[in-house]
Amino acid sequence: MKHKAIILSGLFACVLFADEDPMAAIESSAKEASKIQYKNTRRIVEGSAKVPMKRRDSYSFKSTAGEQFIYYNRYMNQPPQFTGKHPSLGPEMGVGFGERSFSNWYGNDCIRVMIDKTDIMQMTPAKVTHREDEAGHLTMVWDMKNGRSLTLDFYVFPENDRIYVRGTLKLPGLPVENVQVRLRCYPGGFGPAYNIPSNRYFKADCNVSGEAFARAEKKTLKMKLDPNGKWIFLADRLQKKGSVALLFDPNEEGNFMLSHSYYGSTIELNYPGDVRTFHLALYAHEIQNDPAFAKFMARIEKDFKEMHEIKY
Amino acid sequence: MKHWIATGIFCAVFWTFAGNPLGLGENHPYGILNRTYETQHVKWANPFAGGKLRVLVMAPTSTQRETIELAQRLDLDYTPWMTTHFIVKQNEKPQDWCGQYFLGPESVVAEQLTKVLEKEYDVYIIGKLDWKLLSPKAQVEILRRVSKGAGVIFINPAAEHKHLEIIRNQKEAPDGKFITNGLPKLPIPGFNAGKNEVKTYRFGKGRAVIIDYGEKVPAGTGYGGIGNFPGLSPMWHTGDKAKTDPIENWQKFQPETHIFEVGYEYAMAEIARAVIWAAGKAPADFTVELPAVVKAGEAITFQATGNVKAAVRSTSDYKKVLSVSGKTIPALPAGNWILDVWQLDENGKTINWKSTAFKVDSPVTIEKITFDRSMYNPLEKVTGKLTFTGDVNLKEVEVRMFDNLGRETARPAALKQSGNAISFELSPETVSVTLHKAAVKVSRGGKVIAEKEFPFPVRYVRLPRFVDVVWGNAANLPLDHMMLKKLAEEDAVDAMLLPWGFAARAYNTTRYNMGIISYPERYGCIEKGPKPAIAKVWPKHLQDHNCMDQQGTYIALKKKISGFADALGPYAPIGYTMGDESMYSNNPDICFCPESLAALRKYLKTQYKDIADLNNAWKTSYKSFDEAVPLVFAEAQKTGNYASWIDHRMMAAETLVKFYSKAQQFMRESGDVTGRVGFDGIQGVPSPNHGGNIPRLVENLELLNVYNYAHTFQLRMLGDFCPENSLCGAWYGTYSDSHVLAENTKEYCQAIPYVSLFNGLRATWFWVMATPGTISGYAPDLTSLPFFQARTDSLKEIRTGIADLVLDAEKQRDPILVLHSDRSRIADALYPVEGNNGRAFRYVNSINSIEAALEDSGYSFRYITEKQLSSLKDAKVLIMPCTLSVSDADAEQILAFAKNGGIVISDIVPGELDSHGAKRKKSPFADVFPSEQGKKAYGKGCFVNTGKLLIKYNKTRETHISWKKRMPLAGLEFGKILQEISGIAPRIKLVSADGKQFPPTTRFGWKKGNVSLIGLIRDNYLYDFKPYRLNLILPESGHVYDVRAKKYLGKADKITFTQDYHAMLFAVMPSKITGYKVTVPSSVKVADKVKVSAMIQVMDGAVPNHAACRLTVKNPTGQNCKEFEKTFTVRDGKVSAELSLAFNQMPGKYTVTVMDTVSGAVGSAQFEVVK
Secondary structure, eight states, X not given: OHHHHHHHHHHHHHHHHSOOOHHHHHHHHHHHHHSOEEEEEEEEEOOOSSSOOEEEEEEEEEETTEEEEEEEEEEOOSTXXXXXXXXXXXXXXEEEEESGGGGGGTSSOOEEEEETTEEGGGTSOOEEEEEESSSEEEEEEEEOSTTOEEEEEEEEOTTOSEEEEEEEEEOTTOOOSEEEEEEEEOTTOSGGGGTOOOOEEEEETTTEEEEOOXXXXXXXXXXXXXXXXXXXXXXXXXXXXXXXXXXXXGGGOOEEEEEEOSSOEEEEEEEETTOOEXXXXXXXXXXXXXXXXXXXXXXXXXXXXXXXXXXX | OHHHHHHHHHHHHXXXXXXXXXXXXXXXXXXXXXXXXXXXXXXXXXXXXXOOEXXXXXXXXXXXXXXXXXXXHBOEEEEEEEESOSSOOSSOOOOOHHHHHTSOOHHHHHHHHHHHTTSOOSEEEEESOOGGGSOHHHHHHHHHHXXXXXXXEEESOSSOOHXXXXXXXXXXXXXXXXXHHTSOSSOOTTTTXXXXXXXXXXXXXXXXXXXXXXXXXXXXXXXXXXXXXXXXSOOSOOSOHHHHSOSOOXXXXXXXXXXXXXXXXXXXXXXXXXXXXXXXXXXXXXXXXXXXXXXXXXXXXXXXXXXXXXXXXXXXXXXXXXXXXXXXXXXXXXXXXXXXEEEEXXXXXXXXXXXXXXXXXXXXXXXXXXXXXXXXXXXXXXXXXXXXXXXXXXXXXXXXXXXXXXXXXXXXXXXXXXXTEEEEEEOBOOXXXXXXXXXXXXXXXXXXXEEXXXXXXXXXXXXXXXXXXXXXXXXXXXXXXXXXXXXXXXXXXXXXXXXXXXXXXHHHHHHTTOEEEEEOOOOOOOTTOSSHHHHHXXXXXXXXXXXXXXXXXXXXXXXXXXXXXXXXXXXXXSEEEEEETOOSOSSTXXXXXXXXXXXXXXXXXXXXXXXXXHHHHHTOOOSSGGGOOOOOHHHXXXXXXXXXXHHHHHXXXXXXXXXXXXXXXXHHHTTOOSXXXXXXXXXXXXXXXXXXXXXXXXXXXXXXXXXXXXGOHHHHHHHHHXXXXXXXXXXXXXXXXXXXXXXXXXXXHHHHHHHHHXXXXXXXXXXXXXXXXXXXXXXXXXXXXXXXXXXXHHHHHIIIIIXXXXXXXXXXXXXXXXXXXXXXXXXXXXXXXXXXXXXXXXXXXXXXXXXXXXXXXXXXXXXXXXXXXXXXXXXXXXXXXXOOBXXXXXXXXXXXXXXXXXXXXXXXXXOSBOTTSOBOSSOTTTTTSOSSSEEXXXXXXXXXXXXXXXXXXXXXGGOOXXXXXXXXXXXXXXXXXXXXXXXXXXXXXXXXXXXXXXXXXXXXXXXXXXXXXXEEEEOGGGOOXXXXXXXXXXXXXEEEEETTTTEEEEEEEEEEEEESSSOEXXXXXXXXXEEEEEXXXXXXXXXXXXXXXXXXXXXXXXXXXXXXXXXXXXXXXXXXXXGGXXXXXXXXXXXXXXXXXXXXXXXXXXEEEEEETTTXXXXXXXXXXXX
């Protein structure tokens, strides 16, 4: 009996004092620690009787790869802040991106959505919500009358190398001929505004490519991209880095136009009136143009699939 | 599987791009870590019987050289993950654009982490990082792998973390004692003199090590980033700079590098053992037995199991290592020693090793040395006193003198005994480098029982004809030392500029036989300075560096300089820069204090005949000079009454000259009679009160340096005015991708040494060599980035004698003079023309544009000031950029010049102001100068107004656009006009060989006797680096050489060649050079002086009046004797030299080779050294 007690005690002690798996505690805390950190800072500029106050929100998502910013500048043109008539957006206002190379997707006014040439984002300020898990999620909703709305969902990756954008339109009872998504970028940065010279070029799907006219010539290159194409890459030879790239979906049956200059470039994605969802992936590169292009090309197929499947 | 495919594509994508492996550009350091450059090391376990260990080293970029250090010592397959900092940076302000360029972008750093973790490793080393720098996913993955059997080593974690707590709560692993068992149990600085605690744990199936050095890692920002703080080994010195690098004489402070280097070896051994244990490859222990204390002068045996090899190392000097034959330690002198024993397998691979400290006791030890002086000039007697513990007999003591190259430079000292003190006298007979040592030995019974070496400097610095200065780190840290060694031995650096560096940094620099430029203090920038931030950063300087007219300022200056001379003078600094980016003041009205006004009034008396003369210019009614008070800028500008304000500025410039001249005088009086004093990086040239009148400054200062902003006039002007013995040059280096200042590209950096040399300067100045892998010319592995290598290549070429060849010939220029009027520059600030805003931008753009236009058109010219207008007699063209102020006498001279056939060119009607800056009713040129673009004949000559033709032409340098797209270049048009009017074509004719238009190329010419030289430099700022085929029409026919390539091009009056971005230098010689006939004595004794003479050998023509050569000597083992290497100017084919042999010169045959600089032809002779 005594022996059995000793043995049982020993077994009990082994069980009690057996090594706990050190990974258990580590893995359990990892999920929470992996969450991207969200922050919102806001700046208000007072208005006047005729001009509403301006508000600039910086929505940032921070991971170990750095901090990614989505900016939204607009006029607070609705009651109670303002009772007069004024657009929600002025020049150099809207939704944009920062920092580092992503700021080449223009922090002030990168994305605009037009329905039959009416700028939706000009009408009212958007309502913004967010959520964070391993990635950052930001949703902006522009509510229009009669249950109509535009929603932009942004998916910010912790690697800080790309942002997916899904646009959703609810337009019940509205006959629409054309939906245009306009994107603005400055591949290679903002140097030309400070007289720093540039030599900006682009490559697009289906063997489309081109170069901007020199600054002195004061002309912009305008061309149509291949409707079957799904990507464009823009860069500056003299800056050698700071290139940007865009993935879009030809299945959404748009026709795509590019205006390309020594400074900024505008990409117009013109979708048919019945499009209700569009998908985009925006890239900005810290490395030099040629390796950036190669890297972008290597990931196109995977990302194209992913931007449709991901949970925004 | 998918991961591996992705990795494969990823790698293929990047590895197809040459240069940086991560696509960051060839001059970006991030990610580069190769084993190309080897440093001194002990192969503790390399090769290792346990096999190659796969290690991931996670540490900041700037510390990753230590990964290579580890791989030299332990058999490793290493992979780095490089972070920017040790800690997570909160709200960090970005570094400026210079430092920012060199950082690994955050997204790339993060991407690399994912990539490196696609592989498995035996051990993960976390080098002093905050664990939070890794993503949670990466943290979990690493620890999961450790729990499955891998190892992890946390070295001095930068911050606490939950995971570290969990690790510490695991069971300690007693077998972890393997790590410390093999290490010497003796405190050694650099290893374990401070805290060095090793704890080992089991973590699941794996192993964890936490090493704690008790260090707080730096948070650092700025250029040094995190300084040279090591990532794996202990920091060498801690505490503030006043303690680690005091302003103290070398007799009071020694950085003891040779001791720290020993500690470093064992610190690395500790990490190596930690890796072996963490990888689960720790072998069985083996025993080494030897007594803890042995007698000096007696050999002893030790016991060790197995097949072993051994060495014994002094703890006080890294270089003192003795091989051990069998198991017998040879007789050693007193001190602490370490026996290193390796246990080897049958293939000679290390199974294990053990280091055991032991003491050697002696009845006599060398206690102390006192040198009688701290400043020794070359060949002066070195005397002092030695004290000993224990009884010592004079006959037992020997004192010898060696230099830092190991040469014995004096006979053994004469000694005198007085009690237990022995005084010595050394009489050196040769000197080659700065650092020396007194080597003291005590022998008894034929064995050395005590020995010690005492380093001391001699005021001698070997400098080549063209000096390379590098602003860089030189602290007492392992990475700094590795960098200094490579800079000196492989990368053509002659002197380090040491910002606020004193006892330690000076010693460290001379340890590698480099000279010093001291930057001990910053003067100037009175009041606000170039940026308001200056006042915040150096608030003290407003008190210590007060007005340059106050007596207190000079009293303080003298005191400070006395301290600098005491601390640094013994090392004979080649210069002292008393202010980086200095100037008088950025404030247009400083200074109105009583002392300044008194100084102004004194100055005015030298400028005006009498008070009536002053009143006339100033429009005042003073009764005496003592009443004179100048207007401030705003008043002068408003009233148009300029003279008083301009006089005040002219005086300020004189004050700046006076201040630095005084500094030079104080330095001489304090005992450093050779150090050149001045300042570097003249700033704020358009600022009217900056005082940086280059021609005036170099009349008095022996050191001056400028920035080469996009081809400004400063560098060229400095070259035209700097005296021969001065140290003048321009900054270039790590200015990132600035397209205005100085890019860090190979195209630019190969050119700037030649740009400096061809403009008559004696030095280049490279900013900056901070921590390798950050803002530096080195990648993290100490290899040279392409831009740094390009500059090294150019310097090495120049050291074949090109500097002598160029500097000792006479500059040949077109008969064009460009007048620099500093008074006009100052006055221009008053003019509210577009873009000025209180600065003289119009003047600066004007002079820059003229220079650019002349050089683009192929013309060479000379800068003059008003004092040199007598040179007009030898000129054909005088250009007066924006010359507002002209004295009556000068105006007469210029008018006479034009009347007699000279051409006078300006972009305004000059002479609106008189010599005091007062407005004239009418310029003396009003009737003869065209008021708009055009020409007016005058006598046999004419006056030309360029009008708007060249406005801001210099700005073309700031645009990246290839020059072709801006055709027609206004500068070329100017050149055409100049040629038409003057009839002068550029002296050096360069035309396209294939009809293609080629980029503007600056042309330089020299002549000496029957030898001509032509230099050509493509203007880098025009960004066309492609090769062009060109014809050069030579000034006379002759035997032509491409001097850089040492290639004979034939006898010709014209040559065809291809030029890309490289500088070209051609020599036209009277004959073909076939070599040198070298004559030396056949046999000499040690310590003799060997006379070498050499005569140039030619074929087919006369002996050249001018040439250059490089002399080198190889010793009997075929090694180069650096102490004898020198370049010479060769006059009329003859050159002679004298080689001073050392007292311990190796006997045997020495080969003297003389290589001709132009042709590369050589001649040799041999002499034999006998004992």
